[in-house]
Amino acid sequence: MGGDGKPPSGDxxxxxxxxxxxxxxxxGRDITAYRxxxxxxxxxxxxxxxxxIRLGTVDSTQPVDVQDVAFRGDTAYVLDAETRRLxxxxxxGTRLWSAGGRDANDGRLVRPHRLTLAGDTLYVTDxxxxxxxxxxxxxxxxxxxxxxxxxxxxxxxxxxxxxxxxTIPSPEPDDTTLSVVLMMDxxxxxLGRGCTQHPTVTTSISRRGVLGAYRFSYVWSSGGxxxxxxxxxxxxxxLDGAGRLAGTVDRAPEFFVDPRDEPETTNPRRMxxxxxxxLAPTRFLPSAHGFVWSFIAYDTVTQRSSFRLFACDSAxxxxxxxxxxxxxxxxxxxxxxxxxxxxxxxxxxxxxxLILVRLTGTIR
Amino acid sequence: xxxxxLALGQRVPSMSLTCADSLPRTIAxxxxxxxxxxxxxxxxxxxxxxxxxxxTLAKAGALPVETMVVFWAPRADVARALRLMRSSxxxxxxxxxxxxxxxxxxxxxxxxxxxxxxxxxxxxDDGPLFSPVExxxxxxxxxxxxxxx
Numbered sequence: 001m002g003g004d005g006k007p008p009s010g011d012x013x014x015x016x017x018x019x020x021x022x023x024x025x026x027x028g029r030d031i032t033a034y035r036x037x038x039x040x041x042x043x044x045x046x047x048x049x050x051x052x053i054r055l056g057t058v059d060s061t062q063p064v065d066v067q068d069v070a071f072r073g074d075t076a077y078v079l080d081a082e083t084r085r086l087x088x089x090x091x092x093g094t095r096l097w098s099a100g101g102r103d104a105n106d107g108r109l110v111r112p113h114r115l116t117l118a119g120d121t122l123y124v125t126d127x128x129x130x131x132x133x134x135x136x137x138x139x140x141x142x143x144x145x146x147x148x149x150x151x152x153x154x155x156x157x158x159x160x161x162x163x164x165x166x167t168i169p170s171p172e173p174d175d176t177t178l179s180v181v182l183m184m185d186x187x188x189x190x191l192g193r194g195c196t197q198h199p200t201v202t203t204s205i206s207r208r209g210v211l212g213a214y215r216f217s218y219v220w221s222s223g224g225x226x227x228x229x230x231x232x233x234x235x236x237x238x239l240d241g242a243g244r245l246a247g248t249v250d251r252a253p254e255f256f257v258d259p260r261d262e263p264e265t266t267n268p269r270r271m272x273x274x275x276x277x278x279l280a281p282t283r284f285l286p287s288a289h290g291f292v293w294s295f296i297a298y299d300t301v302t303q304r305s306s307f308r309l310f311a312c313d314s315a316x317x318x319x320x321x322x323x324x325x326x327x328x329x330x331x332x333x334x335x336x337x338x339x340x341x342x343x344x345x346x347x348x349x350x351x352x353x354l355i356l357v358r359l360t361g362t363i364r
Numbered sequence: 365x366x367x368x369x370l371a372l373g374q375r376v377p378s379m380s381l382t383c384a385d386s387l388p389r390t391i392a393x394x395x396x397x398x399x400x401x402x403x404x405x406x407x408x409x410x411x412x413x414x415x416x417x418x419x420t421l422a423k424a425g426a427l428p429v430e431t432m433v434v435f436w437a438p439r440a441d442v443a444r445a446l447r448l449m450r451s452s453x454x455x456x457x458x459x460x461x462x463x464x465x466x467x468x469x470x471x472x473x474x475x476x477x478x479x480x481x482x483x484x485x486x487x488x489d490d491g492p493l494f495s496p497v498e499x500x501x502x503x504x505x506x507x508x509x510x511x512x513x
Contacts (some may be wrong), residue, residue, distance in 0.1 A: 065448055082448055243413050266403050266472040267369075269463050302436035346443045 026196050026237070027245040029085065034235050034250045037312070037321045037322045045311055045324030045361040050338065053354040054093040061098065063087065066352050070117035070332050071340050075138075076354055077122055081116040086112065086124060086136060093349055097140035100124070107134050107142030118159035118221075125154040125166070133157065133166075133188070149190040158221035158270075160188065160241045165194075165219045177293055180228055184244045193313035194243045195228035198235070200261070209261040210274055222286035227315075229284045232259050238316065249291070253310035253323050255279060256295065276300045279308060291315050292328040292339060292359065309339075311359060322361035369470040370478060372401050374485045376390075377468060381434065381458035384446050389432060389458055391465070392483045397424075397510040403475040404467075405445045411475050415452065417493020417502070418477065422455050426503045429479070429510045432456040436466050438455075470495040479509055 024032045053076060054239070056062045063080035070077045073097065076089045079164065088096040100109035104157070110128025117123075122136040131150045135143040152168040159165075164186055168179045182191040195299050197215060206209035214231030221227070225246060228237040232254035239245060259278040265271060279295040290313040297306050307330055312321040328341035341355040376392040383389050392402060401418060421427050433455050437445035442459065449457055465471065479487035487510045493499050 038408065064444075064500065170418070202423075253447075265470075266474075267466060267470050268406075268474075269466040272438065302440055304440035346441055 017126070022354035024196075025228075029245065029248050029250075031194075031196060031235050031237060031248060032199060032233070034252045036254050036256065037251045037310075037319075039254060039321060039323060043320075043322040043361065045309055045322040045359055047324060047326065047339070047357040047359060049355060050358050051091065051356040052160060053089060053091055054358075055089055055324050055352045055354065056093060056095050058349060058351060061085070061087075061095070062351055063097050064352075065341055066344065067113055068115040069340065069342060069354065070115050070122065071332055071334055071354070071356075072117060077115060079112045079124060081112055084109040085110060086115070086122065086140070088138075088140060099136050099140040100134070104142070107136060107145065109134065112157050113153075115152050116157045116159060123157050123159070123164075125157050127153050130154075130246075131168075146188040148181065148188045152179075156218040158219040158226055159186075160221045160226050161241070163185065163191070163241060165187075165221070165239070165243075167217050167219050167228075169216055180217075180239075180243075191226075192243055194226075194239050194245070195237045198230050198233045198260075200232050201230070204261045207261075208264045210240070210264050211259055212264060212272075213259045214259075220282070220284050220286055223288055225286070227284055227286050229281060231280050233280060236315075247286075247316045248317050251312065251321070253293075253308070253317070253321075255308055255310075255323065272298055272303065273300055282307065283330055285330070285339075286315060286335050287336055289313060290319065292330070292333050324327075324359075324361070326357075328355060332354060367489070368473045368476045368490065370476060370488055371487060372485055372488060374408050374469070375483055376478075376480050376485060377464070378483060379460055379464065381462055383432070383456050383458040384450070387454055387456070389456065391432075391434065391458075391460075392480050394483055397479065397481045397486075399427055399429050399431040399477060399479050399506060399510075401431075401433045401475050401477040402435075402471045403433050403449075405448050407475050412452075413492035413494045414475055414477070414490055417499050419452070419454060421493070421499050421503055428498070428503075428507050432458050434460070434465065436471075437465065448453070479506055481510060505511075 010285050063078050064082035067081050068079045072089050078087050084102050084137045085098045086100045088099040100107050110126055112124050114125045118140050124134045128319035130153055131148040134145040135144050150168045155167045157166045166181050180195045181284050201215050211232055217230045219226055224241045226239040234256050238247045257278040276298040280299050281292045282296050285292045292311045295308045309324040312319040329342045331342055332340040337359045339357050339359055343353045377431040381389045402411040421432050476484045
């Protein structure tokens, strides 16, 4: 809280417990405005397959519903919602270990959702365990678990220095923050909240519109910075390691289309039809050399999804950018130019496959 | 009940379904009673109590009517969805090829189970069916409502 008793909305962070307000200008930056990046013919992203990794063989322990993957060195750490396991695979696709599962005494996973690798620790968020975060070491041993100071599901997690940043749904319908929670000492103690929800979502919530579902959002980290992503906008809010607003990524690909609001529904057929009218941002993957950003596109005729890619060689400064497309789900940016993709063959007798592709175009 | 758009007394169109066991089935056939659960792969984790309770009742032969699950998944993902659902569902898994049921009935808040008697919804339930008491009460309601009156 500032000395005048008002929430310090100008720096992107309010102290824990401070009332949140609807604002679109944070720290002098308009989080609703973005520029579409004009591209030339040379702005095409080329993809060269470097390696494929089939995740095991068809058996009862094979991952079926892969939620997330973290890749480092020669090992892929795979989080699967169906088997409720965290497993490690080498480049040959041999499973090295599995942890978690339905019946584990320690590190039991119910509906594992997101996986974050930071240092030598694997962090697992679990939608079936609400605010629980389980930590495993790189050998698959359960290290410890803790509860985030929240009654809501933890949707995503990023680590920057000694701090954890997590996203949760706003606890209150009129809460206007993204609820990015800062935690100290990696023990779940709440320090403050950062990033501001896009006004489109706030408006949608108040009139029971479908875009209210996109109050959920994700956080990513790279180089000690945290990137807050929302589902309805191509504007990324950038926080420093202390949770202060450090800037915005406000450039968008030419193909981006703003979503339109409609009455709320949980009918999956109607939700898919709505999703097909725009391109929702999925993963913003920052690196020291820029970012790769994926957007999901639905085809209502084939009822198949694909991904559009937008890559730039700088997140905040002048940049060269390129676009591309892939049928496979982008998961992680490795180094500056290698993208990890997940291919899930609809054939139930097949196994999920990880694909490493080298991106060329503007990415250096 | 959750805020499903289905309602007691609502007419359900009779139509043929495609089922994973390749047996022909018709939903809402005149003169029949069926217990149909509408579901998707991504239904809420907390709703597993409803689904698992129905499985227990079906396996025990405690439901006096034909039972089935009518699910929705994107066409490109049906095979994978079937694989996921088969791991926990033994009842017949069926879908209507053209999504007509999901569009015409505007089915929301799944999973939700309907007793369809002679083409109309006679019972709706989406509650937890964890305990033997909950399961017995539910089976009693189905038994009572499934007979013509």
